[in-house]
Amino acid sequence: MAQNSRISWTSATWNPVTGCSKISLGCQNCYAYKMALYLQSIGAAHYQKGFKVALHEDALSIPLKWKSPKLIFANSMSDLFHEKVPLSFLLKIFETIKNTPHHKYQILTKRPERMLELNDKLSWYDNVLMGTTIESAEYLYRLDLLKKCSAKTKFLSLEPLLSNLKNLDLKGIDWVILGGESGENARPMQKEWVLDIKKQCQEQKVPFFFKQWGGRDKNKGGNLLDGQKIQEYPFILRESTLFDLDNLN
Numbered sequence: 536m537a538q539n540s541r542i543s544w545t546s547a548t549w550n551p552v553t554g555c556s557k558i559s560l561g562c563q564n565c566y567a568y569k570m571a572l573y574l575q576s577i578g579a580a581h582y583q584k585g586f587k588v589a590l591h592e593d594a595l596s597i598p599l600k601w602k603s604p605k606l607i608f609a610n611s612m613s614d615l616f617h618e619k620v621p622l623s624f625l626l627k628i629f630e631t632i633k634n635t636p637h638h639k640y641q642i643l644t645k646r647p648e649r650m651l652e653l654n655d656k657l658s659w660y661d662n663v664l665m666g667t668t669i670e671s672a673e674y675l676y677r678l679d680l681l682k683k684c685s686a687k688t689k690f691l692s693l694e695p696l697l698s699n700l701k702n703l704d705l706k707g708i709d710w711v712i713l714g715g716e717s718g719e720n721a722r723p724m725q726k727e728w729v730l731d732i733k734k735q736c737q738e739q740k741v742p743f744f745f746k747q748w749g750g751r752d753k754n755k756g757g758n759l760l761d762g763q764k765i766q767e768y769p770f771i772l773r774e775s776t777l778f779d780l781d782n783l784n
């Protein structure tokens with residue numbers, strides 16, 4: 536499955552893998568989990584197994600068909616470094632990435648341990664942005680693991696932000712995305728945490744992208760920080776004339 540995305544920091548999603556299992560606090564209200572069960576209930580082809588990990592050979596070639604450059608989130612309905620995604624299938628995904636240098640791929644994992652285990656077996660093409668999620672202070676160790684990855688461009692997703700993250704050492708990190716949780720059971724995010732992390736990014740000259748406040752109705756919360764929209768992008772995207780970063784969606 537692939538489609539234009541409503542996620543503000545990407546332009547398309549590509550899901551050669553679907554399904555996952557909950558691994559940390561940020562997974563509690565996982566959007567992919569709810570969506571997978573819904574898609575299973577309406578008989579969607581790739582979701583017959585619901586939220587169980589499933590590999591989709593027929594989705595591997597989708598980005599090859601997109602002729603205009605896209606910023607692609609791979610993938611939004613799973614975690615590519617889930618232990619049930621074999622290296623052989625990851626290699627096929629990376630082959631597609633290699634064969635589509637006009638696209639840029641955002642890969643986000645909550646399993647940077649496995650990412651590092653496979654680091655030397657994967658070719659980290661220049662069009663990959665590799666990220667990890669840190670939703671609260673207990674997962675700060677993921678930052679150190681990400682730094683060891685050979686990807687050229689690295690980013691943090693601090694979403695859903697559930698605690699302040701003090702003393703971030705952002706050396707080697709190219710981008711920080713931050714957002715509050717949204718939906719019925721959204722957990723609150725304090726403004727003080729957001730301002731503190733924004734300050735750390737500014738001091739360390741790391742682009743900072745504030746996605747949303749979140750809350751039960753994310754549109755109500757909006758994405759303004761003290762009246763300003765702050766959505767900065769990493770160099771790899773700014774230098775490219777292929778993307779209209781103000782109008783990704």
Ligand code: SF4
Nearest residue numbers: 555556557562565613
């Ligand atoms: S790692 Fe991501 S996709 Fe997997 S359960 Fe957690 S939030 Fe959902």
